Amino acid sequence: MSTLFQLHAPMNTLKAMVKEMAPLWHSGDSILLLAETVAALPWLKMYIDDVNYDDEAQYEITDITAVYVLADDLAQLNEQAKTNLDLSKVNVIDDNEWVQLTQSIDRVITLNSIS
Numbered sequence: 565m566s567t568l569f570q571l572h573a574p575m576n577t578l579k580a581m582v583k584e585m586a587p588l589w590h591s592g593d594s595i596l597l598l599a600e601t602v603a604a605l606p607w608l609k610m611y612i613d614d615v616n617y618d619d620e621a622q623y624e625i626t627d628i629t630a631v632y633v634l635a636d637d638l639a640q641l642n643e644q645a646k647t648n649l650d651l652s653k654v655n656v657i658d659d660n661e662w663v664q665l666t667q668s669i670d671r672v673i674t675l676n677s678i679s
Contacts, residue, residue: 565590566629568666570674572598575607577677582611582625585675591627594669596662599678602633603645605654630655634662 567590573581578601597605608631616624632655638646657665666672 565670567593568596568632568669568672569593570596570598570672571601572674573601573604573677575604578604578607579611579614581675581677582608582615583621585673586615586621586623586625588673589623589625592629594630594632594665595628596632596634596665597637598634598674599637599640602637602649603641605631605633605649605651632657632662632665634659 567588569585569588571578571581571585595608597608612625612628615621616626631653633651635656635658638649638651638656641649
């Protein structure tokens with residue numbers, strides 16, 4: 565079963581959201597960063613590593629199939645934020661590709677800490 569985790573969180577809650585995602589994770593799942601969460605892309609790997617290398621953690625986030633960002637969300641970032649992003653291992657998709665993606669997997673889980 566493949567899952568797309570859609571994360572929508574400000575920087576100050578992304579780490580907690582990654583920890584919340586860990587018990588739900590299965591090898592081969594994917595991640596989509598939504599809205600301003602795209603700017604936190606450099607921190608995502610670090611937070612995943614924190615979970616994976618925590619001796620007390622019971623879960624790991626491994627074998628990530630893909631990390632996605634929406635082209636429209638990327639375009640909304642200021643130039644400085646864009647400069648700090650390494651998109652070499654990220655799939656930038658448009659809205660149509662997002663719809664196709666959600667239809668080609670088993671489930672979509674949206675984790676949202678924006679109120």
